[in-house]
Amino acid sequence: MASFVPTSPDTLEDQRLYTRARLTEVACLDCLAKVGVKKNSEHHTSIQWNDEARRQCPEFSRMDQRPEGRPVHVGCPRLVDSIETAAREGLIPIGAEDGY
Amino acid sequence: MSDTRFLDKGKPPERFARGWHCLGLESAFADGKPHGIEAFGGKLVVWQDSQGKLNALDGYCRHMGGDLTQGTVKGDEIACPFHDWRWGGDGKCKAIPYARRVPLRARTQKYPVEIRNGQVMVWHDAEGSAPDLDILPPELPGVGTDAYTDWTWEVLDVPTAHCREIIDNVVDMAHFFYIHFAFPTSFRNVFEGHVATQFMESKGRPDMGGSGYGDADLVLKSEASYYGPSYMINWLWVDYKGFETEVILINCHIPTSDNSFKLQYGLVVKKPEGVDEETAQYIGKRYSDTFKQGFEQDVHIWLNKAPVQNPLLCEEDGPVYQLRRWYEQFYVDKADVTAEMTDRFEFEVDTTKANEYWQEEVAENLRRKAAEDASSPESSDDVAPDSAMTGT
Ligand code: FES
Ligand SMILES: [Fe+2]
Numbered sequence: 001m002a003s004f005v006p007t008s009p010d011t012l013e014d015q016r017l018y019t020r021a022r023l024t025e026v027a028c029l030d031c032l033a034k035v036g037v038k039k040n041s042e043h044h045t046s047i048q049w050n051d052e053a054r055r056q057c058p059e060f061s062r063m064d065q066r067p068e069g070r071p072v073h074v075g076c077p078r079l080v081d082s083i084e085t086a087a088r089e090g091l092i093p094i095g096a097e098d099g100y
Numbered sequence: 101m102s103d104t105r106f107l108d109k110g111k112p113p114e115r116f117a118r119g120w121h122c123l124g125l126e127s128a129f130a131d132g133k134p135h136g137i138e139a140f141g142g143k144l145v146v147w148q149d150s151q152g153k154l155n156a157l158d159g160y161c162r163h164m165g166g167d168l169t170q171g172t173v174k175g176d177e178i179a180c181p182f183h184d185w186r187w188g189g190d191g192k193c194k195a196i197p198y199a200r201r202v203p204l205r206a207r208t209q210k211y212p213v214e215i216r217n218g219q220v221m222v223w224h225d226a227e228g229s230a231p232d233l234d235i236l237p238p239e240l241p242g243v244g245t246d247a248y249t250d251w252t253w254e255v256l257d258v259p260t261a262h263c264r265e266i267i268d269n270v271v272d273m274a275h276f277f278y279i280h281f282a283f284p285t286s287f288r289n290v291f292e293g294h295v296a297t298q299f300m301e302s303k304g305r306p307d308m309g310g311s312g313y314g315d316a317d318l319v320l321k322s323e324a325s326y327y328g329p330s331y332m333i334n335w336l337w338v339d340y341k342g343f344e345t346e347v348i349l350i351n352c353h354i355p356t357s358d359n360s361f362k363l364q365y366g367l368v369v370k371k372p373e374g375v376d377e378e379t380a381q382y383i384g385k386r387y388s389d390t391f392k393q394g395f396e397q398d399v400h401i402w403l404n405k406a407p408v409q410n411p412l413l414c415e416e417d418g419p420v421y422q423l424r425r426w427y428e429q430f431y432v433d434k435a436d437v438t439a440e441m442t443d444r445f446e447f448e449v450d451t452t453k454a455n456e457y458w459q460e461e462v463a464e465n466l467r468r469k470a471a472e473d474a475s476s477p478e479s480s481d482d483v484a485p486d487s488a489m490t491g492t
Contacts (some may be wrong), residue, residue: 001152003113003428003431003432004110004111004112004113004264004409004424004428004431005110005113005409006108006110006409006410007108007109007111007409008106008108008109008234008409010108010410011108011110011409011410014410014421015421015425017427018413018419018420018421018422019421019422019440036241040450041415041450041453042450043448043450043451043452044415044448044449044450045446045447045448046419046445046446046447046448047444047445047446047447049292049443049444049445049446050443051439051443054292054444056444056474057295058125060455071238071295071325072290072292072295072297072323072325073290074288074299075288075290075446086398096415099412099414099415099417100413
């Protein structure tokens, strides 16, 4: 059943641009989980996980087990390191296209 | 072809979100009277039975359409004011005092009820599925005990906007500067499963101090998660002139039509050491008043803006499209929920450039203000700021 319905086909193209364009695959140096990464600038990072990668990450599994932990995890420090390394090595293009 | 950007207003969905919706504090319904709640394009009747259990049914009687919210609680049932048909919390008509038997088909729409953190949650699903207890919002440890103040509770009517407007705020970094007069210094989003979270740190705007809004002495840490489509828990740590306060704010809403909703918010404050009961409750009340200003600032924007299906974003904006992709899962059939809608997604907003520009702007405002007058800012009682921001 239709949810929010765009009235222009260009809107679908916008949805694709903002959610899927320019994602670079990065593998975690520790657990080898593969995620899609985009960096519009040095300080910006966008990370798209999939189910397989999410289950592969041992850090998240550990955090899930901690009873006193928050239900939402900010992020995996090992993956952050891996992304920084990849960026340093020039494997992730840094800078946005037209706002995406 | 025109190079003018088209604003796609789109069309709102034909259904209301699947999930748990909060109707308010449990204590507000515990008086043996029927309560009418506008929701999901109609009206619900909510009442407490003799066991203390809360029940929620469609507000209109299946006999001749009588308004059950104007009925009477008789025993465990709600009795219709029109011909006294008695409806049970399970949705079945239990008795018709003037009839030989009750028609077998006398069943009405019921909304499963659960209590969480002293609040009433009802399950809504256009497909009529059984309530999913696994995705109820989490229990808040310590809340409801002496460690925290009592819940405050307020309702704001938003008569001309779809409730997706308030959801969009989860990712809207820049509006915190312009609408709520704060510098968001750190801003991050995480969406996963049915939960969408915003992590934010901010400071008050010194150029807005004294006017009842922003305050430079205010440092805020905020963690805000939507558990499902309408119920946000916002943990706030406020440092005001060295006085630290922990606040838990609930920001939730009930859709009333495809272009209106009721915004509700309530909070508890962790009672600070060495503060007496009365002062603690007063601090809670002060925060509630303060957050009210913030919500009203948002409501003013929604009531005047256009719906936008195709927002045009800049590099400093948050992930609006990914948030909406997450939100979509509550509006499609359960079988049509895709992996993309629920897969984990993280987004760290680059706040560095924005803050440089904003510091400039604020410094300029302060220079101008200083030149205009030397009026001293109003003093406050130091337990709570005149305005503190939330994650909305
Ligand atoms: S309409 Fe309710 S009893 Fe007749
Ligand atoms: Fe806001």
